[in-house]
Amino acid sequence: MFKKIYFLLSLLVISSILFTSCEESLVATGDAEITSLSNVIGLPGSNLTINGNNFGLNSATSKVFVGTYELPAANIISWSDSKIVVKLADILTSSSTATFIQVKADALSNKVDFYLGNTIPTAPTGLRATSINSTTVHITYAASADAGKSIFAGYELIVSTDGGAPLAPKSIAKNVNPIEVTGLVEGTIYTFELRSVYNNAAKNAISTNAAELTWSPASRFDLTGNDSEIKVFGTDSKEFGSGLNLYDMDDASPKIFKISGSDMWQLCLYTRNNTLEFGSAVAQTKYSYNAGAPKIAQIGTTEFLTDDLNVDTFLGEALNSIAFTSKVVNLKDAKYANQNKGVVFIVRTDDGNGAYNYAKVLVVKKNGNFLQGTGDEVYVQCKISYQKVKGVPYAKF
Amino acid sequence: MKNLLLLAILIFTLAFTTNDTIAQKAKKPVVTGKVSTLANVITLGTEVLTVESATSMMEKGQPLVLVAGTGKKAKVYFVMNADGSMASKKLAKMADKELEIFGSKSIKNGLNVISADKISEKMMTPSKK
Numbered sequence: 048m049f050k051k052i053y054f055l056l057s058l059l060v061i062s063s064i065l066f067t068s069c070e071e072s073l074v075a076t077g078d079a080e081i082t083s084l085s086n087v088i089g090l091p092g093s094n095l096t097i098n099g100n101n102f103g104l105n106s107a108t109s110k111v112f113v114g115t116y117e118l119p120a121a122n123i124i125s126w127s128d129s130k131i132v133v134k135l136a137d138i139l140t141s142s143s144t145a146t147f148i149q150v151k152a153d154a155l156s157n158k159v160d161f162y163l164g165n166t167i168p169t170a171p172t173g174l175r176a177t178s179i180n181s182t183t184v185h186i187t188y189a190a191s192a193d194a195g196k197s198i199f200a201g202y203e204l205i206v207s208t209d210g211g212a213p214l215a216p217k218s219i220a221k222n223v224n225p226i227e228v229t230g231l232v233e234g235t236i237y238t239f240e241l242r243s244v245y246n247n248a249a250k251n252a253i254s255t256n257a258a259e260l261t262w263s264p265a266s267r268f269d270l271t272g273n274d275s276e277i278k279v280f281g282t283d284s285k286e287f288g289s290g291l292n293l294y295d296m297d298d299a300s301p302k303i304f305k306i307s308g309s310d311m312w313q314l315c316l317y318t319r320n321n322t323l324e325f326g327s328a329v330a331q332t333k334y335s336y337n338a339g340a341p342k343i344a345q346i347g348t349t350e351f352l353t354d355d356l357n358v359d360t361f362l363g364e365a366l367n368s369i370a371f372t373s374k375v376v377n378l379k380d381a382k383y384a385n386q387n388k389g390v391v392f393i394v395r396t397d398d399g400n401g402a403y404n405y406a407k408v409l410v411v412k413k414n415g416n417f418l419q420g421t422g423d424e425v426y427v428q429c430k431i432s433y434q435k436v437k438g439v440p441y442a443k444f
Numbered sequence: 445m446k447n448l449l450l451l452a453i454l455i456f457t458l459a460f461t462t463n464d465t466i467a468q469k470a471k472k473p474v475v476t477g478k479v480s481t482l483a484n485v486i487t488l489g490t491e492v493l494t495v496e497s498a499t500s501m502m503e504k505g506q507p508l509v510l511v512a513g514t515g516k517k518a519k520v521y522f523v524m525n526a527d528g529s530m531a532s533k534k535l536a537k538m539a540d541k542e543l544e545i546f547g548s549k550s551i552k553n554g555l556n557v558i559s560a561d562k563i564s565e566k567m568m569t570p571s572k573k
Contacts, residue, residue, distance in 0.1 A: 271525075271527045271529070272533075273525045273527060273529040273530075273531070273533055273534075274529065274533065275525065275527045275528060275529030276527075277527065278527055278528050280528065285548070285550065285559075286524060286528075286548070286550060286552075286557065286559035287524070287525075287526050287527065287528045287559065288526035288527065302526075302527070303525070303526045303527035303528075304526055305526045305547075305559070305561060307547075307561050308526070308561060424528070426528070
């Protein structure tokens with residue numbers, strides 16, 4: 048009798064083991080792995096398909112995580128060993144910080160980047176520009192707060208003119224900064240909008256509040272109309288001029304004038320008695336302007352210490368938002384003298400009728416000195432960005 | 445005596461005129477002459493320049509100069525702009541004309557130099573009857 052009971056019990060144990068083994072064989076035999084998502088961005092309430100391997104059967108212990116949030120079982124629409132379809136819970140909001148999808152079968156799967164709700168990347172900020180020449184502008188910006196995400200593709204630049212149709216958007220790789228924009232027309236004020244773009248072909252979302260800036264290209268002059276460097280000579284030069292006209296209409300370029308052409312001076316250099324003064328000719332009272340009063344040129348309160356008009360001279364505001372006065376600047380002042388870079392002054396010239404042309408004037412420093420040359424023929428060298436169109440302070444006003 | 449003193453003061457003033465003062469705008473040209481290449485002057489050539497040939501010479505690096513007077517009295521001037529550059533570009537543009545140059549003359553390292561305020565074609569003066 049006992050022998051029979053023992054035999055039946057043995058059969059029961061063996062069959063239980065076999066049954067358990069059969070059940071195990073229906074569950075995942077390897078590590079669960081997510082290979083792709085139907086979409087890397089999803090809104091709360093939308094469906095998401097998770098593709099992969101070894102998801103096994105949907106069981107009480109199987110779970111899908113959106114970030115650290117565990118989706119309720121009711122949100123799992125279908126589940127197979129290689130594909131899970133879920134509905135993103137409405138409880139998730141665009142402010143959720145979900146950054147990945149993860150499946151728990153036997154064990155936790157790999158994490159795959161996923162962005163919930165916030166389908167629109169934050170825009171870049173702080174757009175600033177500088178004019179390289181009459182057709183080209185460089186624009187810098189502070190990167191989007193989302194630029195570090197793997198989904199972040201880059202930027203899109205849209206250029207338009209007031210009342211004109213926007214030019215075709217230009218894709219900008221995320222590490223390109225500054226951005227070079229070519230093919231522009233001097234004096235035309237362009238609106239530049241820079242938007243962030245996610246790498247999602249389905250949505251290709253762009254930020255709703257693009258960073259915006261208005262700017263106009265301006266002419267660049269490193270030489271005079273005589274193909275000579277722009278040299279403003281010292282006061283004691285007997286042969287060459289101490290006065291600078293930023294844009295002489297006859298030469299269509301900057302021009303140096305001697306005191307005999309003082310009525311054409313806008314900026315000037317004064318070097319007598321071991322001084323080094325550069326600035327508005329009308330404010331430099333140490334010259335006798337017997338040949339005629341100089342033209343009005345005023346210097347702005349904003350200035351840049353740099354050796355290059357293309358670098359470190361970016362502005363995000365119209366030049367007429369700067370305060371201007373007719374003044375003489377002492378280049379021996381410690382703030383200019385005690386560093387190795389040149390200085391860029393913002394200048395505006397008055398045509399006599401209150402219409403201004405705007406410019407940036409770089410006074411070059413070489414080997415630590417503004418003053419170059421020897422003896423009486425010392426000089427400072429200038430490079431000039433000049434907006435030829437009156438009343439255009441580079442940017443919108 | 446008084447006149448001599450005034451004349452001396454005037455000469456002294458003009459001689460030391462620099463960028464801080466000037467009595468008046470120059471009204472008379474300091475030199476009148478014709479454009480030539482330096483090579484033509486040195487080789488005693490007789491080449492007459494046109495605007496095209498002068499421009500071509502300038503672009504090839506041949507210095508253009510102004511020759512005032514003729515024969516043994518001829519003087520050769522290097523013409524400079526106020527920015528310290530040679531005025532070859534302006535001379536080339538008017539190479540086929542007789543030119544008047546306003547500015548100041550000096551001798552630098554033995555060379556006759558004109559620092560030009562203005563370069564223009566010589567105006568024809570009406571003949572006296």
